[in-house]
Each structure stands twice: as structure tokens, then as C-alpha cells.
Amino acid sequence: MRFPRSAPEQQGVSSRAIERLIDALESGPPSVHSMMLVRHGHVIAEGWWAPYRRSHPHSLFSISKSFTSTAVGFAIEEGLLTLDDAVVDLLPDDLPEVVSDNLAAMRLRHLLTMTTGHTFDTVTLLNEREQNWSRLFLALPVDAAPGSTFVYNTGASYLLSAIVQRLTGERLLDYLTPRLLEPLGIADAAWEQCPRGVDVGGWGLSITTEDIAAFGHTYLRGGVWNDRQVVPAHWAVEATRLQVPNGDFGGVDDNSHGYGYQFWLNRHGSYRADGAFGQLSIAFPEQDALLLLTGGVADAQRDLDIVWEHLLPVLGARELPADATAAARLARRLETLRLPLPVGDDTAPIAARVDGTTYALARNSAGLRTVALETRPDCTRLTIVDAGGTHVVDCGRGEWTTGTSSLLGNHDAPVASAGTWSDDSSFLATVYFTETPFAVTVSLDFLGDGREVTVTVDQNVSFEPTRLLHTIGHAL
Incomplete structure (x- = not known):
């Protein structure tokens, strides 16, 4: 100091x-x-x-x-x-x-x-x-x-x-x-x-x-x-x-x-x-x-x-x-300042049904190809595949989980992530890129029996539009 x-x-x-x-x-x-x-x-x-x-x-x-x-x-x-x-x-x-x-x-x-x-x-x-x-x-x-x-x-x-x-x-x-x-x-x-x-x-x-x-x-x-x-x-x-x-x-x-x-x-x-x-x-x-x-x-x-x-x-x-x-x-x-965590429940009725399922996304300008959720003992793993490769984000439950991600660029950057079920059929993840001003929220809204999902990705601030993606995905 x-x-x-x-x-x-x-x-x-x-x-x-x-x-x-x-x-x-x-x-x-x-x-x-x-x-x-x-x-x-x-x-x-x-x-x-x-x-x-x-x-x-x-x-x-x-x-x-x-x-x-x-x-x-x-x-x-x-x-x-x-x-x-x-x-x-x-x-x-x-x-x-x-x-x-x-x-x-x-x-x-x-x-x-x-x-x-x-x-x-x-x-x-x-x-x-x-x-x-x-x-x-x-x-x-x-x-x-x-x-x-x-x-x-x-x-x-x-x-x-x-x-x-x-x-x-x-x-x-x-x-x-x-x-x-x-x-x-x-x-x-x-x-x-x-x-x-x-x-x-x-x-x-x-x-x-x-x-x-x-x-x-x-x-x-x-x-x-x-x-x-x-x-x-x-x-x-x-x-x-x-x-x-x-x-x-x-x-x-x-x-x-x-x-x-x-x-x-x-x-x-x-x-x-x-x-x-x-x-x-x-x-x-x-x-x-x-x-x-x-x-x-x-x-x-x-x-x-x-x-x-x-x-x-x-x-x-x-x-x-x-x-x-x-x-x-x-x-x-x-000493106790904190950005708000996603609000919701640790589980939802549809969580088990969609666990581990990969969804193919409709062609989109963001270049995202597939998305998947996996429930793990200490986090919910969000996996996104795009033209640049596979991006794995471990979302803490009620706490920030740290790691790295290349979701917003060509190289891995430090991130802190958390996620929760915001209602019975929607999972919300927040990912802060902790050496930058940037954060993204990923919302997965599962439809019907979980065979279809609406995926929305937003960025908090940007020189470009902050809505990065809004598209439909279907279970493979």
C-alpha cells in the first residue's frame, strides 16, 4: 500500500x-x-x-x-x-x-x-x-x-x-x-x-x-x-x-x-x-x-x-x-461490497430433464452453435460452442466461481460466474470479466418438455449493441 x-x-x-x-x-x-x-x-x-x-x-x-x-x-x-x-x-x-x-x-x-x-x-x-x-x-x-x-x-x-x-x-x-x-x-x-x-x-x-x-x-x-x-x-x-x-x-x-x-x-x-x-x-x-x-x-x-x-x-x-x-x-x-448475484432457486422442475442435453442453435450473427447445461456438485456448468471453440463456464450457486473464459475474445480472460434457476423453466447466468468493465448474462428459457430453448445473451456495456444473441435451440 x-x-x-x-x-x-x-x-x-x-x-x-x-x-x-x-x-x-x-x-x-x-x-x-x-x-x-x-x-x-x-x-x-x-x-x-x-x-x-x-x-x-x-x-x-x-x-x-x-x-x-x-x-x-x-x-x-x-x-x-x-x-x-x-x-x-x-x-x-x-x-x-x-x-x-x-x-x-x-x-x-x-x-x-x-x-x-x-x-x-x-x-x-x-x-x-x-x-x-x-x-x-x-x-x-x-x-x-x-x-x-x-x-x-x-x-x-x-x-x-x-x-x-x-x-x-x-x-x-x-x-x-x-x-x-x-x-x-x-x-x-x-x-x-x-x-x-x-x-x-x-x-x-x-x-x-x-x-x-x-x-x-x-x-x-x-x-x-x-x-x-x-x-x-x-x-x-x-x-x-x-x-x-x-x-x-x-x-x-x-x-x-x-x-x-x-x-x-x-x-x-x-x-x-x-x-x-x-x-x-x-x-x-x-x-x-x-x-x-x-x-x-x-x-x-x-x-x-x-x-x-x-x-x-x-x-x-x-x-x-x-x-x-x-x-x-x-x-x-x-469490506462487504458486492455486485448482486443472480436471484432464484438452486433447482427447478425442468432441471433434471435438460441436464446434459446439448442444444443446436439456429444460425445467428454471434456465431454460437450449441449450448448445454450440466449440474455438478458445486456449480452448474454452462458450455457454449461457437466458431472460436468451446467455452466452459462454471456458474457458482449463491457465490461467484472464478475461472477463465474466451467467450468475449480470442484469449482466456479471468472471469467470475454465478447462475441460478430464475423460475421453473429459466436458467440465468452472469459472467463478469473481472479485469474489464464487461459482463454478460446468458438466459436459457426452456420450452414445453425441454426439447427447445430460447437463448438470450446480453452484455452490460459496449460500443456496439448490447444484445449479442436471441435465438432458438433444439435438443440434439
Whole structure:
């Protein structure tokens, strides 16, 4: 543990207020995976919603951008770059045959501030079929003058990573390790790569909640960690202050209050590193506080609104009187957080009849071919076969059973699963991919005598439709 721990009241925050914050976060669909609140350099509240755990790294999505920005800051400090370097000079081997005037005018600062002149997020065109993503990015039309308008552009963050790798000869993760990760005690970080082995920059970093806290606190303290200047002081300030407008500053949407160097500015004088589906590192400079959230949230603005309503007003300036009763109750609450298990009975009248039966599924866009349930002494085994192979998920009864699954990708990933009979003829399984925001629910609704089943698969959050499958299966 890299932070000292403290009772909330010692740092000017009421334990009762933190409980109300948790109540509000839990008032909607189950979506929060972890929370850590840091005040005056002390962790005053921390919790993980089971089956998520302290030791689990979590996919950060676009919080990764803020780490990419930090790498650029180091490269500038070391004299490898300047903000006004032309992008065409930084990647000369990847240029299109004809360089437009707008492309020629694009500078490093435009990549950092999402003002490249593109009219859409270029990441939508980056894919595994194209090996050289830098060349693809630079070949796209630049319709507006760079610097003229803000358009969120994850492809620009990728290009920052490619530039750092070209100049240093190291992938971004390796470049950051001695400069940032090791000083902050961040070990076992992982970063997704493009087909050419470039860290994707705009997403793909996985670290733990306390790792994110160490990073966020370093910026909150002007780049200092444990009395050492880790991030260059000027970069810690410039990256997190207003660099470009990105909307109506009077609005209630926290995506419209300005942008720094791969950091968002919020209302109330705060700023954040922000990743899709509820990965949030919210810094309160005026209150010397930091809130970390990970999750699987469809609308992160809801969580931000909850923070403004329930946390910001209680970040008092002075130590509060001790409240041992409330502090103990909060501690118990934080130790017993859990995402809801599927609700129902361990058995159903039809369970024995369908046990071990394989059902062939009608042709479907998800590519699933067969499904089967098997009752075992300690779990119910769900077996799904698709074009990628056989996926076996052991669903605990009244508890999460851990394992691995490749159900959502090309490789096995850690999962926690539980299942139950939700009524006399329906089995419901929930599978959390515990190093990601993602969860799937699989519903098997058996018809008549059990020779036919309706199979529905839903995902909690996604950039695509969350209904993955709804089809009929017949017993073989």
C-alpha cells in the first residue's frame, strides 16, 4: 500500500457522507467495480465490489491517454520533442504521396488537444487488417485547419504513442517504466498493441485502482510523488489546465468544460482522466482530494453528477470530530461490497430433464452453435460452442466461481460466474470479466418438455449493441 490510511473525519470528511455517496452510486444498475477516495494524501475510503478485488488490474480505456500524455511530457523534457514540431517531420516514413496543407500544418500540440482538423474520431478506421496505423491516420483527409476545432480523436492519441516509440526506440510502456511506473510503485502494467507492436496509446492500459490513485495524486501534487519530482512540474500544470475549448462552459455535461493535454476539465474547478464505461480519476485541486472509480457504466455522467451532489459539498477544510460509530459502519460497508448475484432457486422442475442435453442453435450473427447445461456438485456448468471453440463456464450457486473464459475474445480472460434457476423453466447466468468493465448474462428459457430453448445473451456495456444473441435451440 502506497498511501497512509486515515479515518475520514481526520481529513475533514464525514463517514456518513461517504456512505451516502456509496448509496447513490449503488442506486442504479450494478455498475461500480471499485472506489478509492484520497484526501490530503491519505486514503479515507476504499472498496471493491465482489467479485472484483484489490489485486485485479482493470482495463482503463481512455485513462490510458493521460499516461500517453505523460510520456510526451517526458520526451519534451528530454529535448526529443517540442509542442510545435510538425507531425509530418516526426513520422516522415509514413506520409501519403500528397501532403495536404492542413496535414502539413498539424503540430504535436494538435494531437495532444484533439484539434487535428479531422471531423471524426479516426480510431474507427484503425483495425487489424491494416498493419501500419500511422500511415493510415496520415492518409485520412484533414478537412479543417488544425487548431480550429475540438473533435475527440483517439487516433491522435495512438499517433502520439507511435511518435514516442519512433524517437525513443522503446514502446510507450517501456519508456514510462523507469520514469513513471517504477517511481510510483506500479508493477505488472500491461498495454495493448497494434499489429506493428506500438502501444495503442488512446486505450489498452491495465493497472490496479491504487496504481491509478498514485498517478492521479502525482498530478494533483504538481508532479511530485514521495517528495520526488517525477512528472515535470510544468507538464503537470499544463496538461491539466484549459488548453482548448470543447463546448459550452455553462453546461451540465462535464465533456464540455474544456480539454488539456489528454485530460478533461470538469465543472467546479476539477479535472479528470476518463475512460469509457466509468473509469474515472477525478482530481479536486482546491480541496486536495482525489476520487477513483472503475466500473461498467453505460453513462459516466451519472456518476459525475453523483460526485458533485454527494462528495464535493462535504470536502470540508477542517478536521471533524471523531465519529467512531459511523467510521466503523463505513468500514464494514466497504469490506462487504458486492455486485448482486443472480436471484432464484438452486433447482427447478425442468432441471433434471435438460441436464446434459446439448442444444443446436439456429444460425445467428454471434456465431454460437450449441449450448448445454450440466449440474455438478458445486456449480452448474454452462458450455457454449461457437466458431472460436468451446467455452466452459462454471456458474457458482449463491457465490461467484472464478475461472477463465474466451467467450468475449480470442484469449482466456479471468472471469467470475454465478447462475441460478430464475423460475421453473429459466436458467440465468452472469459472467463478469473481472479485469474489464464487461459482463454478460446468458438466459436459457426452456420450452414445453425441454426439447427447445430460447437463448438470450446480453452484455452490460459496449460500443456496439448490447444484445449479442436471441435465438432458438433444439435438443440434439
